[in-house]
Amino acid sequence: MNVTYRRAVPADIPAIEQLFAEMLASVGDKGCGGYENGYLDKFFGGGDVIYVAVSDGDVVGYVSVELYPDFVYLDDLSVTERFRGKGIGTKLIKFAERYAADSNVPMTSLHVERSNTAARYLYQRLGYAVSGEEDERFRMTKHIRKG
Numbered sequence: 001m002n003v004t005y006r007r008a009v010p011a012d013i014p015a016i017e018q019l020f021a022e023m024l025a026s027v028g029d030k031g032c033g034g035y036e037n038g039y040l041d042k043f044f045g046g047g048d049v050i051y052v053a054v055s056d057g058d059v060v061g062y063v064s065v066e067l068y069p070d071f072v073y074l075d076d077l078s079v080t081e082r083f084r085g086k087g088i089g090t091k092l093i094k095f096a097e098r099y100a101a102d103s104n105v106p107m108t109s110l111h112v113e114r115s116n117t118a119a120r121y122l123y124q125r126l127g128y129a130v131s132g133e134e135d136e137r138f139r140m141t142k143h144i145r146k147g
């Protein structure tokens with residue numbers, strides 16, 4: 001399995017939307033059908049970025065990353081089912097953390113559904129700790145060494 005990683009380009013949007021729908025189905029979210037029209041545009045203009053994992057020319061995973069002055073926020077993370085459990089999610093998170101370090105931002109942060117214990121354990125293993133509780137979700141945070 002040869003997987004490569006790169007910054008997303010606008011042509012990746014349909015594949016990213018598909019992976020987002022897959023993520024919602026995986027976590028049992030029925031309230032939201034998908035991204036609102038134009039939501040992803042902000043990731044192609046400057047500070048906010050998306051990293052994708054590509055296999056055989058297909059986008060098989062992505063993480064969307066928002067840059068704030070004091071932290072980098074991992075907005076969405078999804079790996080298509082057939083490619084899960086192979087280290088792709090870990091690698092995508094590392095790209096987001098490298099981006100934070102290179103941007104001189106000291107912290108990365110994300111939300112995870114309370115019910116998504118598998119993802120929470122993955123984040124914990126990667127050094128994330130619960131830093132807040134918000135309704136159905138935990139906020140998790142990791143301190144990053146500057147680049």
Ligand SMILES: CC(C)(COP(=O)(O)OP(=O)(O)OC[C@H]1O[C@@H](n2cnc3c(N)ncnc32)[C@H](O)[C@@H]1OP(=O)(O)O)[C@@H](O)C(=O)NCCC(=O)NCCS
Nearest residue numbers: 023026077078079084085086087088089090112118119122
């Ligand atoms: C969570 C997710 C992005 C992790 O990506 P991944 O490529 O499977 O992650 P990795 O291979 O780097 O790590 C796998 C670990 O993730 C955890 N995991 C979470 N959900 C998993 C799944 N559906 N299948 C396999 N592993 C999963 C396991 O604990 C596994 O640990 P292990 O390596 O000790 O077995 C991916 O499983 C996924 O897209 N899940 C559905 C959507 C989702 O939950 N997104 C996160 C929302 S906060």
